[in-house]
Amino acid sequence: MKILVCISNVPDTTSKINFTGDNKEFDKNGVQFVINPWDEYALTRAIELKEAKGGSVTVLNVGEADAEPNIRKALAIGADDAIRVNAHPKDAYFVAQQITAVAKEGGYDMILMGKESIDYNGFQVHNMVGEMLGIPSVTPAFKLDMVDDSTARLEREIEGGKEVVEVKLPFVASAQQPMCEPRIPNMRGIMTARTKPLKVVEPVGGEAKSEYVNYSKPEKKSGVKMIDADNAGELIKLLRNEAKVL
Amino acid sequence: MSVLVFVEGLNGEIKKSSLEAASYGSQVAQAMGTTATAVAIGDVHEEALAKLGEQGISKVLYDADDRLKQFVADAYVKVIAKAAQQENAKVLVFSNSNIGAAVGSKLAVRLNGSLATNVTELPKIEGGSFTVRRGVFSGKAFADVNLSSDVKIIAVKKNSTDIISNGGGTATVEKLSADLAEADFAAAPKETVMQDTDGGVLLPEAEIVVSGGRGLKGPENWHLIEELARELGAATACSKPVSDIGWRPHHEHVGQTGITVSPNLYIAVGISGAIQHLAGVNSSKVIVVINKDPEAPFFKAADYGIVGDALEVVPKLIEAAKALDK
Numbered sequence: 010m011k012i013l014v015c016i017s018n019v020p021d022t023t024s025k026i027n028f029t030g031d032n033k034e035f036d037k038n039g040v041q042f043v044i045n046p047w048d049e050y051a052l053t054r055a056i057e058l059k060e061a062k063g064g065s066v067t068v069l070n071v072g073e074a075d076a077e078p079n080i081r082k083a084l085a086i087g088a089d090d091a092i093r094v095n096a097h098p099k100d101a102y103f104v105a106q107q108i109t110a111v112a113k114e115g116g117y118d119m120i121l122m123g124k125e126s127i128d129y130n131g132f133q134v135h136n137m138v139g140e141m142l143g144i145p146s147v148t149p150a151f152k153l154d155m156v157d158d159s160t161a162r163l164e165r166e167i168e169g170g171k172e173v174v175e176v177k178l179p180f181v182a183s184a185q186q187p188m189c190e191p192r193i194p195n196m197r198g199i200m201t202a203r204t205k206p207l208k209v210v211e212p213v214g215g216e217a218k219s220e221y222v223n224y225s226k227p228e229k230k231s232g233v234k235m236i237d238a239d240n241a242g243e244l245i246k247l248l249r250n251e252a253k254v255l
Numbered sequence: 256m257s258v259l260v261f262v263e264g265l266n267g268e269i270k271k272s273s274l275e276a277a278s279y280g281s282q283v284a285q286a287m288g289t290t291a292t293a294v295a296i297g298d299v300h301e302e303a304l305a306k307l308g309e310q311g312i313s314k315v316l317y318d319a320d321d322r323l324k325q326f327v328a329d330a331y332v333k334v335i336a337k338a339a340q341q342e343n344a345k346v347l348v349f350s351n352s353n354i355g356a357a358v359g360s361k362l363a364v365r366l367n368g369s370l371a372t373n374v375t376e377l378p379k380i381e382g383g384s385f386t387v388r389r390g391v392f393s394g395k396a397f398a399d400v401n402l403s404s405d406v407k408i409i410a411v412k413k414n415s416t417d418i419i420s421n422g423g424g425t426a427t428v429e430k431l432s433a434d435l436a437e438a439d440f441a442a443a444p445k446e447t448v449m450q451d452t453d454g455g456v457l458l459p460e461a462e463i464v465v466s467g468g469r470g471l472k473g474p475e476n477w478h479l480i481e482e483l484a485r486e487l488g489a490a491t492a493c494s495k496p497v498s499d500i501g502w503r504p505h506h507e508h509v510g511q512t513g514i515t516v517s518p519n520l521y522i523a524v525g526i527s528g529a530i531q532h533l534a535g536v537n538s539s540k541v542i543v544v545i546n547k548d549p550e551a552p553f554f555k556a557a558d559y560g561i562v563g564d565a566l567e568v569v570p571k572l573i574e575a576a577k578a579l580d581k
Contacts, residue, residue, distance in 0.1 A: 022511055023530050026395040046512055101370065102363065127393050127511065127534070130373050132351075136328070136360035145442035146328065148357055151505070166506065167326055168272075168352050169265065169457045170449035176442050186512045187505050218369040222386065223399040227537075233544070233554050238563030242575030244543065247559060249579065252541045254463070254520040255487065 010064035010158075010178075012055040013115060015108055015122035015134070016083055017045040017098075018076035022127065028224040035128075035224070037075075044079045047123025049191035050184035054153055055121050056087040057189060062155060065089045067115065071098045071107045077207065085194035085202035092208050099217035101129070105137035106215035112142060117179060119161070124149035124183040135183040145176045148183040258284040258291040259344035260312065261335055263354055264299025271418070271460050272350035272411075274310055278419040279377065279411045280348035281311025286380055287346070292316060294338040294431065296331060297323040304428050311422030316341070316431040322440055325447050326354050330439040332361045337433040339366060344406070351410040352459070359408045368406030375415040375538075378402075393511065393534035412538075413459065414517045450506065458507060461490035463520045464539075466509060468494035470525015470546060470565045474502040479569040480524060486576035492516065494526045510535035525565040528553020545569070 020026070020040045027036040044052070055066045068083040068091040070076050080091045094107045112120055120142075125132040132148075139146025152164035156175060163174050163182055194202070236244050249255040260280035262273035269277075277293055284291035293307050293315045304315040316338045323330060335358060339347060347362060349355030356372045363370035375397065376388040385407055391398045402409075450457075458464065465484040471477060484491045491507060498508035509516050511531035521539035525546060526532060533556055536542065544557040547564045554560045561568055 020392070022393070022534060026392045028396075050512075101360075105364075129391055129398075130389075130393060132356045132372055133360040133363070133370060136357045137364050140332075140361040140364040146357070146361075147442070149353060166353060167447075168270070168354070168459045170447060171506075172326065172444035173446040173448070174442060174444045180442075186508075218363070218402070218404050219371060220401045220403060221398050222401050224391070225397045225399075226395065227397070230556065230558060233557040233560045235560050235562070238561050238568055241561055241563065241568045241571035242578075244559055244561060245572060245575035245579060248520065248541070248543070252520070252558065254541050255576075255579065 010058065010062055010119065011115065011117045012059065012064065012066045012119045012121060013069055013112060013117040014048070014052045014055045014066060014083070014088065015069045015120070016048040016052065016079070017123070017126040017128070018042050018070060018072050018079050019045045019126050019128045022046070026226070032224050033222070042075070042079060044082060045123050045126045047125060047127070047185060049123070050186060050188045051121035051123055052083055052086060052088065053191045054184060054189045055119070056192070058155065067092060067117070069094070069108060069111055071096060071104045073097060080207060081202050082194060084205045084207070085198040086192050087198060090206040090208070092210060094212050095209050096212035100219045101131045101133035101137060102218040103215050105134050105141060107212055108134065108138050109141040110213040111210070112138065119179060120181045122183055124185045135181050139181040142181070144179050144181060146181040147174050147176060149185040150182045151185050151188050153182060153184070153188060256345050257289050257342045258287070258346045258348065259335070259339050259342055260291060260293045260348045261355060261358065262293050262295045262299070262307065263350065263352065264295065264297060264303070267298060267300045267303065269299060269303050269307070270350070272352055272413045274418045275413065275416040276348050276350045276355070276411050277307055277310035277312050279409070279416045280346070281419070281422055282377055283346055283348065285311070286377070290314070292338070292342050292344070293426070294335055296334055301428050305425045308424040308426040309420045309422050311419060312426045315426045315428045317428055318431045318433060320432070320435060322435070322443070325444050327440050327443045328357055328361060329442065330435050331358050332365060333435060333439055334431065334433040335362060336365055338431055347406070347408045349408070349410045351412045356410045359410045363408050366406045367404060368408045369402035369404040370408040371400050371402060372410040373412050374409050375412050378409070390538060394515070394537040412517065414462065414519065456488065456490040458490040458492055458514065458516065461516070462518050463487050463489035464492050464516055464518045465489045465522045465524065466492035466494065466526060467497060467524045468526030469496050472566065476566060477502065479566070479573070483522070483569055483573050483576065486573055489522075494532055523553055524569060526553060527551045528556060
């Protein structure tokens, strides 16, 4: 079974978010980048399936060279090889076209990724890739198992419940917790990752369909109003009469 | 040319998030000098559809195919694409739900459109440009995005748009049939399991959320969260540690790798406010934090705070909530 796992290179959750160039660009200065936490679920589950059923796991990133440390980290966690499409990920549509091109070339049985990236919060790419390839996309899935060699059984979340879906290979799925316990690299993994193949390819001539023109930050809270614990009931009155939310 | 809104039903009624999408869509239509049509599928009463007139919808296209009562992305896409073609829709509006955003993404490919999800404000339409604001960096920032294609698809973040109810009149309901084939249902769910909310409120749709953390000390005290939620008409949620140790199911976990909520009121009881938790709740309009540690980081993000033990404070809140005029 050939599995393609798409990962994003994103600012660590604890990063301070700032913008430069007249609020037109994200300021990478001093920001630590990590593998998108949702993608770690997809990556670990792919590796678990490979260990159980055989096959290979290829990691794909659409991004610039500064993503390579995290691509190596994915190899250290247990992926077999990696592909980087050498391009700035302009928007979801652009990224989906790149993934689709790589997927067609490689003939993968399963294309996995996180349900969204924690920087652009799109929840778009997996469904676009499914549509571009004309194969099912099951999103967001929190359980993924093989029923037999050609069929997978997934559980996906819908508002207020869940659905159990069985699909034939190939398919696209996006992962969320509690699909698995994300792994961290061990020393042996880190050593072997250095020599695993990382292929850099140029993007296909895809267009973006949206343009990020400006960024802004939410207004700061005016400060917290403290209420004495002995008089806690006062809070309910404030929520009704002052905040007007009850 | 028109604006098309996809509305989702649940138990015969239209979801609150879809009433928001309808309100958003009709306001866009007004700004563009056109009308808003809704497309509905599956599990929703025709009377509920006609009432979409209050949100400014003039016409509803309804596909009553029984097979659409459960979510099947390919079939839904086909129905909405047909409605879009019939109405010559240039703007499509969805709720930013797991269903709405999924179908919107597929339609962006099929209709060659520009897509923005997690949208928080009405668009700015100036000359030839059409710009929407969307939440990015897990609630820490907004981005203004220019949608350049002829067809624009917008998924509206929950609880970011007021529901309008003065649209006037009743929407006309027309049948729509997309001639669905067996193949459109190839990835249909084998089984759909809805949560038993015990008469309570669904978390993703809730205007008020009462959320508990390890400060509750054990699952045997969870009834305090439930009781306060019941008095306030709220949904219940929890922090990651609480779902990890199994006090509560995973689907109640809000935070970075859980569900994101943006209610009018979020009450956090015994949650310290790690940055991963804040990422899931920071767009809530009013945040209340109850924690026995005065140094808990959550107080910095709060509007109201109480330093005290959850087991002593919450019963007082329940008592005060009971005394409110409902």
